[in-house]
Amino acid sequence: MKSLKRFLPIVIFFIGCLGFSQTAEEQKMIEKGKKMQDSMLKTPMYKELMRINDQEEANKKEKKANEKITVKPKVSTSYSNPKLENYPFGSLEVNLMVIPFGMENPIKIGTMSKSGDINFDFPKEHPKLSKDDKESESSKLWYTIFSKCSNGSEMVAEKDNIFSFDTGGLSLWTSDNHYVGVIFTVSDEKLMSWVEDPAYMEPILGSYFELIYVDKPYQYKGNCNTARMMEEGEDDAKIDYTYNLNLKAGFNFIEYKIENIHKTDPNIMASFPDKVSVTSVEGIPNCKWIGKYF
Structure with missing residues (x-):
C-alpha cells in the first residue's frame, strides 16, 4: 500500500x-x-x-x-534493600533487637519503618557485660564460627580467640518492650521450615544467614568436618564445611550455603546437609527477609 x-x-x-x-x-x-x-x-x-x-x-x-x-514496569528481583512484606505493625514503634546474653543485655541493631523496611543501625560498641559473659567459651571466636567442626576448639590459636558472639535470631520488639516477631533470612522461602526445625524437616539446596559479632578483624580460608551418627548398622555420615571469611570488626552477616544433602528415610530421620560453604557477606545479604509474628 x-x-x-x-x-x-x-x-x-x-x-x-x-x-x-x-x-x-x-x-x-x-x-x-x-x-x-x-x-x-x-x-x-x-x-x-x-x-x-x-x-x-x-x-x-x-x-x-x-x-x-x-507495558509493565520491570520488577526488581533484588533483595538488597531488606523489607518485610505484609508487615502488620505499621502503627507501632518497633525496634530490631538481638539478645545473645539474655534479656538483661538486649542489643538494638536497627528499627522498622511503617511500611516494613528494615533500617539497620549497628552499635559501635557491644553492651557492658559481666566478666563471666566476656570470658566464657561461648564468647570466644572458635565457638562463634567453628563450633560445628569436630576439632573447632583447635582451629583458632589462643591469641586469636578474640571476643565474639553469635547474635541469635533477629527479633522485633515494640518500644514498650513487647516481643512481637522474628525475622528469617533465607535465599528461598522453602528453606524456612528446615531452618526452624532441622531435626524433623527436610532441607533444600539454598542459603541461610546468621549475624555474628567479632571484636577485631579476622580472615580465614580452610575446611573442617564433623560426623553425624546414623542408625544402628550404618556408618556415621561426614559433614564437610568450607570456609572463606573476611570479617571486619563489629557485626557481620555470614552465609551458610547448602551445597549437597544427605538423603535419608524420612520415616526414620530427616535428611541433612552434608556439604556446606560458609562465607562472610559484604554488607547486608541479598536475600529474602521473612517475618514471623506473634
Whole structure:
C-alpha cells in the first residue's frame, strides 16, 4: 500500500514538470497523464486498496497505543534493600533487637519503618557485660564460627580467640518492650521450615544467614568436618564445611550455603546437609527477609 501512495505523487510531480514544456505534443502527453490519474483515482480497485491501507495504518496506531498502556514496569528481583512484606505493625514503634546474653543485655541493631523496611543501625560498641559473659567459651571466636567442626576448639590459636558472639535470631520488639516477631533470612522461602526445625524437616539446596559479632578483624580460608551418627548398622555420615571469611570488626552477616544433602528415610530421620560453604557477606545479604509474628 505504501508503494502505491508513493507512486502517485511521483506521477503527479512528473506531470507537473512536463507542464512547463511548450510543445503541443508534450501538452497532449500532460492531458493524457491527467486523465490517466483521474481514472486511477476513481476505480473501485484503487478505492478498496486505499481503504485497506487506511485500516492497516489505523490498526498499527492502535497497537502502539495499547503497547504504551499495557507495558509493565520491570520488577526488581533484588533483595538488597531488606523489607518485610505484609508487615502488620505499621502503627507501632518497633525496634530490631538481638539478645545473645539474655534479656538483661538486649542489643538494638536497627528499627522498622511503617511500611516494613528494615533500617539497620549497628552499635559501635557491644553492651557492658559481666566478666563471666566476656570470658566464657561461648564468647570466644572458635565457638562463634567453628563450633560445628569436630576439632573447632583447635582451629583458632589462643591469641586469636578474640571476643565474639553469635547474635541469635533477629527479633522485633515494640518500644514498650513487647516481643512481637522474628525475622528469617533465607535465599528461598522453602528453606524456612528446615531452618526452624532441622531435626524433623527436610532441607533444600539454598542459603541461610546468621549475624555474628567479632571484636577485631579476622580472615580465614580452610575446611573442617564433623560426623553425624546414623542408625544402628550404618556408618556415621561426614559433614564437610568450607570456609572463606573476611570479617571486619563489629557485626557481620555470614552465609551458610547448602551445597549437597544427605538423603535419608524420612520415616526414620530427616535428611541433612552434608556439604556446606560458609562465607562472610559484604554488607547486608541479598536475600529474602521473612517475618514471623506473634
